[in-house]
Amino acid sequence: MSSIPSELISTIIDELQHDRASLKACSVVATPFCSPSQRHLFRSMWLHRENWQYYTVVQQALHRGTDTPARTIKRASALLLEAPHLATYVRDLTIDLPDSVDEDAPLAHVLHEVGPHLERFVISGLVVRWSDLSQSLASAILDVSARRTLNTLHLLHLRELPATVVLRALSTVRVLSLHSLTFYEDHKEAPATISRPRLEHLILSTSLPATYELILSPHAPKPANVTKLSLRVDATAHLYAERLLSSIAPTLVDLDLDCEELFIPLYLPHLPHLRTLTLRIFLGLARRLPDGFAGTLRGLPRVALTVIFAVQCRFKEHTWVDDGPLPGLDACQVDLNTVRCQLLFLGAPRAIMKEAAFHAFCAAMGAALSGVRLDLSNVEDKPYVARLPW
Numbered sequence: 001m002s003s004i005p006s007e008l009i010s011t012i013i014d015e016l017q018h019d020r021a022s023l024k025a026c027s028v029v030a031t032p033f034c035s036p037s038q039r040h041l042f043r044s045m046w047l048h049r050e051n052w053q054y055y056t057v058v059q060q061a062l063h064r065g066t067d068t069p070a071r072t073i074k075r076a077s078a079l080l081l082e083a084p085h086l087a088t089y090v091r092d093l094t095i096d097l098p099d100s101v102d103e104d105a106p107l108a109h110v111l112h113e114v115g116p117h118l119e120r121f122v123i124s125g126l127v128v129r130w131s132d133l134s135q136s137l138a139s140a141i142l143d144v145s146a147r148r149t150l151n152t153l154h155l156l157h158l159r160e161l162p163a164t165v166v167l168r169a170l171s172t173v174r175v176l177s178l179h180s181l182t183f184y185e186d187h188k189e190a191p192a193t194i195s196r197p198r199l200e201h202l203i204l205s206t207s208l209p210a211t212y213e214l215i216l217s218p219h220a221p222k223p224a225n226v227t228k229l230s231l232r233v234d235a236t237a238h239l240y241a242e243r244l245l246s247s248i249a250p251t252l253v254d255l256d257l258d259c260e261e262l263f264i265p266l267y268l269p270h271l272p273h274l275r276t277l278t279l280r281i282f283l284g285l286a287r288r289l290p291d292g293f294a295g296t297l298r299g300l301p302r303v304a305l306t307v308i309f310a311v312q313c314r315f316k317e318h319t320w321v322d323d324g325p326l327p328g329l330d331a332c333q334v335d336l337n338t339v340r341c342q343l344l345f346l347g348a349p350r351a352i353m354k355e356a357a358f359h360a361f362c363a364a365m366g367a368a369l370s371g372v373r374l375d376l377s378n379v380e381d382k383p384y385v386a387r388l389p390w
Contacts, residue, residue, distance in 0.1 A: 265295025
């Protein structure tokens with residue numbers, strides 16, 4: 001083994017990075033194989049509470065289907081005490097905040113060890129309030145989330161989160177997502193920011209006004225570098241979303257909008273550099289295009305368009321309502337050369353129902369968008385955490 005160059009061993013191991021069983025086997029073959037194998041085995045970790053079996057269905061659904069290796073908080077802390085060098089391999093960490101005091105110190109220890117090496121950090125609060133955390137754990141989380149080496153920060157279901165965490169992240173991270181947060185107003189003045197914020201991709205999968213108010217407040221750094229934006233748009237957040245879109249219009253290239261039912265047409269402000277647009281529309285059990293769809297198409301700028309229709313399957317698939325070709329398509333500015341229409345199945349319907357639903361969907365899109373070159377496909381639903389970008 002000693003005669004094999006280390007670069008060749010690393011190259012071989014890299015080919016197995018998604019095969020955990022093979023990586024584990026390689027890690028015990030010989031000393032030269034151990035470190036390259038561990039580098040992939042411990043690259044990503046999800047740390048959850050000891051009482052995982054008592055999580056609610058909604059809480060478990062956040063992570064169901066993800067392939068991130070899972071460990072309890074205490075087990076991870078014990079592992080790093082026994083082999084501290086493993087912390088240097090961790091680049092992606094997801095944590096569930098503990099709801100028992102005896103897990104606070106172990107989690108703080110893990111964060112202290114892996115924090116300097118992290119590139120991606122996901123914090124899931126579940127039902128825990130920030131004020132319930134021990135001071136040492138709260139400080140450890142704040143320290144990791146403020147590190148300049150961190151590229152991506154995802155904040156989920158956090159209660160009473162210090163507002164400065166988000167304000168600082170708007171300047172220091174490249175990708176930031178905010179999902180169902182409430183804030184503790186701990187800032188009297190804006191935290192120090194870098195000359196040009198790094199933030200390129202902002203995800204707001206929430207309609208809570210407090211999140212928009214914080215991002216649009218005078219305390220927040222100006223989003224001078226955002227090229228990709230994902231928003232949930234409903235009646236509650238519509239005006240806030242319009243203000244946010246206007247503030248980043250000079251740099252925005254890629255826009256993803258969750259439009260829910262789209263009862264009325266959606267109108268965008270002037271976005272001079274927008275090139276790609278994705279609309280996510282919830283149909284549920286309905287089998288017809290929403291009332292606001294035609295008006296939305298007519299008001300869109302000339303962009304590459306993807307429309308995702310989220311549906312639930314019935315026990316018996318019904319025919320789509322045929323309202324004829326959508327009116328006014330000849331006046332559309334959107335690029336109609338190729339419109340991508342995708343059918344997203346919520347839940348896990350039977351294969352025969354999915355097939356019937358997709359065939360009906362294709363026929364309905366062909367009839368409604370007559371003359372438009374369509375790229376039709378179906379996609380599988382993924383848990384929220386699995387959809388979060390790196």
